[in-house]
Amino acid sequence: MRVVQINSVCGIGSTGRIATDIHHTLIENSYKSYIAYGRNTPKNCENPIRIGTNYDNYLHVGLTRIFDKHGFGSVKATKAFIKNLEEINPEIIHLHNLHGYYINIELLFNYLKQSNKRVIWTLHDCWAFTGHCSHFEFVGCKKWELGCFECPEKKEYPASLFKDNSEQNFLKKKALFTGLKDLTIITPSKWLASLVNQSFLSEYPIKVIHNGINLDVFKPTTNSSFRKKHNLMNKFMILGVANIWNQKKGLNHFIELSNYLEDDEVIVLVGLTEKQKKELPKQIIGISLTNSTKDLAEIYSAADVFVNPTLEDNFPTTNIEALACGTPVFTFNSGGSYESIDETCGRIIAPKNTRGIIDCLKTYRTSKLINSSSCINRANKYNMKNQYIEYLNLYLKKGSELQEIALPSI
Known part of the structure; x- marks a missing residue:
C-alpha cells in the first residue's frame, strides 16, 4: 500500500x-x-x-x-x-x-x-x-x-x-x-x-x-526546576499555554483574572511575544514559546492547574498534555476544547465567563476533589x-x- x-x-x-x-x-x-x-x-x-x-x-x-x-x-x-x-x-x-x-x-x-x-x-x-x-x-x-x-x-x-x-x-x-x-x-x-x-x-x-500525544514525553516530572527558577516555591500556579496568544485564545480573560488573584497565587503564560511580556500586569509571568517538549512537560508538572479559556479551538492538545503531567484542566465550553475533560480531571466553564474560572479555582483550592492520578488516567485515552x-x-x-x-x- x-x-x-x-x-x-x-x-x-x-x-x-x-x-x-x-x-x-x-x-x-x-x-x-x-x-x-x-x-x-x-x-x-x-x-x-x-x-x-x-x-x-x-x-x-x-x-x-x-x-x-x-x-x-x-x-x-x-x-x-x-x-x-x-x-x-x-x-x-x-x-x-x-x-x-x-x-x-x-x-x-x-x-x-x-x-x-x-x-x-x-x-x-x-x-x-x-x-x-x-x-x-x-x-x-x-x-x-x-x-x-x-x-x-x-x-x-x-x-x-x-x-x-x-x-x-x-x-x-x-x-x-x-x-x-x-x-x-x-x-x-x-x-x-x-x-x-x-x-x-x-x-x-x-x-x-x-x-x-506522546505519553513517553508528557508525564509527571518530579525534578522540575521551573518553580525554583522563577521563585514560585510557595505559590499556587495557574498555567496557560498557546502557540499564539490573542483575544480568541483568551488572553484578555487571564488579564482580567489577574485582578482577582490571592497573594499566594500567580499566573504563568507560555507562548507570549516579547512585546506581550512587557505589557503584562505584575501578577502574570510571561514565558516565550519553547520547542522543547521536555521543558513543556516540566512546566505542566510544576503547575497546580491548567486554564484554557480558548474561544475558538478544535481539539487542543495542550489540554491533554497538562492532564498527562497530572495537572487538572479548566476550560471554556467552546469548540472541541471540553471534549477531553470530565469531572474526574477538570471543570468545563461557560464561554467568556472569567467569574466562572475564579469560582472554579476557589472551589478547587478548598476541596481538592481532583487528583493527579485521575488526570493521568484520562490522558491515557489519547495515547x-x-x-x-x-x-x-x-x-x-x-x-x-x-x-x-x-x-x-x-
Missing part, C-alpha cells in the same frame, strides 16, 4: 507532526509513505515532496491579500505535483490542511475526481466548508450553513486586505469538494464532526479520531500510538466498510 499525505507543513506545528506520526506508523508497518508539503523546512520525514517554491508561496499570498482567492493560486506548482502523484500512483491520498498558500484546490480536486483515488481528508479547522475563514465561532457567524457573503473575518487568516470574494469561494469549494466517489472525512473532535454534518460535506462518511493505529485501520478498510462510519453523538 502506498499513501501520500498532503499538508501545508511537514513535521512542524500540530498538523505537520500529525502527518509525520502517521508517516512513521505506516513505515513501521512496512507500507510506503510520502508527505507532500507546501512551505517551511520539513522535519522528521525521509522523503518529503515540496509543492512549489518560496516564490510560488509569495505569489499565492499576494493573490489572497488582494483578491481573496486563497486556494486558487499555485497553478504551475500544483500541475508539477500532480505529475509526481501520477508517478507514485498511491492507493490512498490523505489530505490535511489545503490552506497555507501552496496548492491549487481546483486542479487538485479535478485530478482526484478523474483518477478515482481513495481519499481521506482530516479537517483540522473549518476552512473546507466556508468561503474564507478557518474559524467562525468567535464572531458567531453562520453564513457558511447556506452560503458565505460579506465575510466578517475577511481580514483574519487567510487575510484579504481589499476584496471580499467569500461568496464565489464558497460556491467553488462546494462544487469542487462534493461528488468524490470515495472520500472519508476525519475530524479530531465531535464538535467539528457536527459542523461538517451541517455543511455541504455531509454527503461523506465522517469519523472522529482525536488528536493524540498517540493508538490514535495513529486508528488511521492505519481506516486505510485498510474497504469501501463498503466505510459506510458503517456514522456521526457520533455529542
